[in-house]
Amino acid sequence: MRKIWNVIINEYIKIFAKISTKIMLICIVLLAVLWNVGMYFSSRNNSYSPESYELDFDARISEYSGVDETRADMYRFMKEIGIESLEDWRYNAINDITYELEDKQAPSGQEEKSTVSEWYKKAIRNNDYKEYIKLRMKYISGNNALTSEERGLKLGSLQYLLDHDIPPSYSDYRYQKLRNLETNKIDLARQEQMPLDSQDKKTITKLRNDIAIDEYTLERNIETYMVPDDGDNYFDMNGFLPVFSNSTMLIMVINVLIIIVAGSIISTEFSSGTIKFLLINPIKRWKILVAKYLAVLTVGIIMLVIYYVFNLLLAGIFFGFGDMGAPLLSVVNGKVHAGSSLLYVAWKYILGSLGVLTMATFAFAVSSLVRNSALAIGLGTFLLLSGYGAVFILASGLHWDWARYILFANTDINMIINNQTPFLGHTVGFALIVTAVYMVVFLLTAWDAFVRRDVK
Amino acid sequence: METILKVSNLKKNMGGRKIIDDVSFETYAGEVFGFLGPNGAGKTTTIKMIMGLLDIDEGHIEICGFDNVCHFEKAMECVGGIVENPETYSYLTGMQNLRQYKRMRKGVTEERLKEVVKLVGLENRIHEKVKRYSLGMRQRLGLAQAIMHRPKLIVMDEPTNGLDPSGIRELRDIFKRLAHEEGVSVLVSSHLLSEMELMCDRVGILANGRLIGVKPVKELIMEAQGNQRIVRFTVNDIESALGILEERKWEPFNVTENSFNIAIENDQQLGSIGIALAGADIWLLGIERQSHNLEDIFIEITGGGEQIA
Numbered sequence: 001m002r003k004i005w006n007v008i009i010n011e012y013i014k015i016f017a018k019i020s021t022k023i024m025l026i027c028i029v030l031l032a033v034l035w036n037v038g039m040y041f042s043s044r045n046n047s048y049s050p051e052s053y054e055l056d057f058d059a060r061i062s063e064y065s066g067v068d069e070t071r072a073d074m075y076r077f078m079k080e081i082g083i084e085s086l087e088d089w090r091y092n093a094i095n096d097i098t099y100e101l102e103d104k105q106a107p108s109g110q111e112e113k114s115t116v117s118e119w120y121k122k123a124i125r126n127n128d129y130k131e132y133i134k135l136r137m138k139y140i141s142g143n144n145a146l147t148s149e150e151r152g153l154k155l156g157s158l159q160y161l162l163d164h165d166i167p168p169s170y171s172d173y174r175y176q177k178l179r180n181l182e183t184n185k186i187d188l189a190r191q192e193q194m195p196l197d198s199q200d201k202k203t204i205t206k207l208r209n210d211i212a213i214d215e216y217t218l219e220r221n222i223e224t225y226m227v228p229d230d231g232d233n234y235f236d237m238n239g240f241l242p243v244f245s246n247s248t249m250l251i252m253v254i255n256v257l258i259i260i261v262a263g264s265i266i267s268t269e270f271s272s273g274t275i276k277f278l279l280i281n282p283i284k285r286w287k288i289l290v291a292k293y294l295a296v297l298t299v300g301i302i303m304l305v306i307y308y309v310f311n312l313l314l315a316g317i318f319f320g321f322g323d324m325g326a327p328l329l330s331v332v333n334g335k336v337h338a339g340s341s342l343l344y345v346a347w348k349y350i351l352g353s354l355g356v357l358t359m360a361t362f363a364f365a366v367s368s369l370v371r372n373s374a375l376a377i378g379l380g381t382f383l384l385l386s387g388y389g390a391v392f393i394l395a396s397g398l399h400w401d402w403a404r405y406i407l408f409a410n411t412d413i414n415m416i417i418n419n420q421t422p423f424l425g426h427t428v429g430f431a432l433i434v435t436a437v438y439m440v441v442f443l444l445t446a447w448d449a450f451v452r453r454d455v456k
Numbered sequence: 457m458e459t460i461l462k463v464s465n466l467k468k469n470m471g472g473r474k475i476i477d478d479v480s481f482e483t484y485a486g487e488v489f490g491f492l493g494p495n496g497a498g499k500t501t502t503i504k505m506i507m508g509l510l511d512i513d514e515g516h517i518e519i520c521g522f523d524n525v526c527h528f529e530k531a532m533e534c535v536g537g538i539v540e541n542p543e544t545y546s547y548l549t550g551m552q553n554l555r556q557y558k559r560m561r562k563g564v565t566e567e568r569l570k571e572v573v574k575l576v577g578l579e580n581r582i583h584e585k586v587k588r589y590s591l592g593m594r595q596r597l598g599l600a601q602a603i604m605h606r607p608k609l610i611v612m613d614e615p616t617n618g619l620d621p622s623g624i625r626e627l628r629d630i631f632k633r634l635a636h637e638e639g640v641s642v643l644v645s646s647h648l649l650s651e652m653e654l655m656c657d658r659v660g661i662l663a664n665g666r667l668i669g670v671k672p673v674k675e676l677i678m679e680a681q682g683n684q685r686i687v688r689f690t691v692n693d694i695e696s697a698l699g700i701l702e703e704r705k706w707e708p709f710n711v712t713e714n715s716f717n718i719a720i721e722n723d724q725q726l727g728s729i730g731i732a733l734a735g736a737d738i739w740l741l742g743i744e745r746q747s748h749n750l751e752d753i754f755i756e757i758t759g760g761g762e763q764i765a
Binding site for chain 1: 504529530539557
């Protein structure tokens with residue numbers, strides 16, 4: 001073991017003394033910088049607020065007057081009471097009541113629309129959101145257009161606002177959540193009322209999970225949290241956690257870098273002739289092979305760790321470290337479990353590194369077999385870049401199910417977890433077994449070529 | 457004498473051709489053994505089998521009593537050497553290169569590294585990147601690599617390549633000292649035969665994969681001088697002289713317009729040639745004995761001269 005360890009140290013010295021390795025490490029840091037800077041600017045563009053447009057009341061009034069008097073009146077009222085921010089609860093309130101009073105249904109049966117409107121306006125003028133909420137409750141309880149469930153839901157969330165002194169503004173995450181809960185619950189009820197055979201199981205599960213998480217976070221006052229990827233929440237959100245978590249998408253680049261290291265670690269010894277000086281030491285060839293393989297794997301891990309740490313730091317710098325301790329909330333059988341988000345992202349990195357490991361092993365085997373760096377690196381990179389595309393064409397275009405046994409159908413575990421593979425019933429266990437079989441073949445090839453063949 | 461390297465009945469085929477055919481020899485502690493042969497004779501192949509780089513088809517190699525296949529690590533602890541060119545990691549310094557080997561061998565200290573660096577005369581440049589070294593300097597670095605762990609057997613493939621005359625002299629002195637004073641067995645291959653003559657105690661001559669003979673250098677030269685001497689005759693009438701030689705069935709070679717060489721077996725024959733030529737009225741303008749070195753013997757034995765012609 002001591003001998004293997006010493007050879008590993010030798011390999012590290014050789015790898016890290018090379019300029020190319022230093023450039024690679026710089027590339028990894030640059031990659032993290034690029035990702036975070038890119039996400040930072042794209043988040044600023046996405047969250048472009050319509051504030052200047054919406055709050056330019058004179059322009060809006062002239063736009064709607066004569067076309068849509070109700071709306072023009074609405075903006076006049078906003079201008080009158082002097083709303084300065086979209087986060088002001090009164091902005092939402094005025095929008096809501098305008099929309100509701102436009103409704104064909106009579107507001108409550110007894111009072112005239114104009115009367116109701118005056119009451120609302122009074123509460124809004126006084127900046128008294130509690131009074132406003134009470135009026136809303138009164139209006140909703142008399143609204144026969146809603147089902148009793150819907151009424152119950154809406155009243156419930158309004159009561160919650162009253163009880164917890166929450167203004168009905170989207171600037172408060174609890175209000176957002178209450179509104180989310182309302183719509184999700186109504187959706188769920190609608191789905192469940194449908195005949196069994198036309199129910200969409202996936203949607204129902206998702207609604208239930210969302211509801212469970214919203215209730216859980218509302219109960220515990222958790223503002224920021226993370227949910228495990230389910231395949232369609234890429235780019236949904238910005239902020240520390242999603243940007244940090246989605247940095248795993250660029251692990252592909254690290255894959256290419258590790259192919260370069262793995263594809264040259266044996267073959268450069270041959271091309272430079274130093275193999276003859278390496279193998280005349282009192283160390284059996286298989287020990288040297290094992291040491292070189294371990295060196296490749298650990299260099300891969302080092303690259304991933306560097307990428308992880310820099311993403312963590314940069315995401316923190318760009319989006320704030322405040323969310324670092326946010327929990328990971330996952331729903332299992334209807335119950336919400338809280339975990340660590342940082343660990344979850346680390347886990348995503350580990351799953352992502354399985355692909356790195358496989359490609360490194362492949363390039364290592366080719367390097368040992370053909371003793372030619374360019375061929376090993378070229379073949380490795382080519383297969384890495386084209387492999388999944390080829391599998392996808394075979395599976396989706398030609399409907400060849402056996403393509404699931406091709407290595408590249410199984411290397412991206414994150415994708416399989418997110419159900420993004422073109423194969424039915426493609427499980428992580430299956431992928432791991434297929435990958436393991438390929439790895440064994442690669443390693444045996446490397447072994448045979450390195451330990452048994454002559455060094456000419 | 458202690459046997460350090462024992463090669464027995466070594467055979468190797470490559471591409472259906474016998475590269476090494478039944479080679480056996482031994483080297484002893486305290487001697488420099490020269491491994492001679494023209495290019496393609498199988499010197500490097502044999503050395504690579506000794507160093508464990510090539511598989512052995514048949515036969516055995518023992519180093520310090522350890523079979524180099526069954527007890528590879530034990531056997532290799534006793535060997536140091538250079539196979540073909542002194543290859544290095546050019547992006548590392550000379551010292552970093554040496555430390556690579558230090559980590560893979562037993563009992564090499566930093567002091568020992570300094571000692572060997574001084575011995576090979578690289579102390580001023582050892583912390584420079586090897587890519588700036590000349591071939592001679594890399595050869596010295598390779599030598600330091602080969603001797604750092606005080607091996608009992610040092611195997612050097614064409615060690616004088618790229619060295620200047622003074623470097624060759626230093627190398628010769630190092631090998632002689634290691635062998636004669638420290639009791640190391642040194643195996644040197646070369647085609648620079650004059651060099652071997654000065655350096656080696658014994659030589660093994662290899663041609664077409666076969667070991668033609670193993671003899672002490674002195675004995676080999678004496679033997680050759682005893683049996684066959686080459687004498688150069690200068691005459692005034694070459695044609696008549698050649699006619700007389702043909703009559704007597706003596707075979708001249710290297711014939712010029714007024715001289716020829718002839719290999720004679722003893723003094724009597726030399727006398728007879730003189731009398732025969734003088735009797736035919738041919739003037740003997742000069743009779744000189746050609747100096748005879750390993751190179752001539754080597755070419756005679758291996759038939760290298762004929763191949764070149």
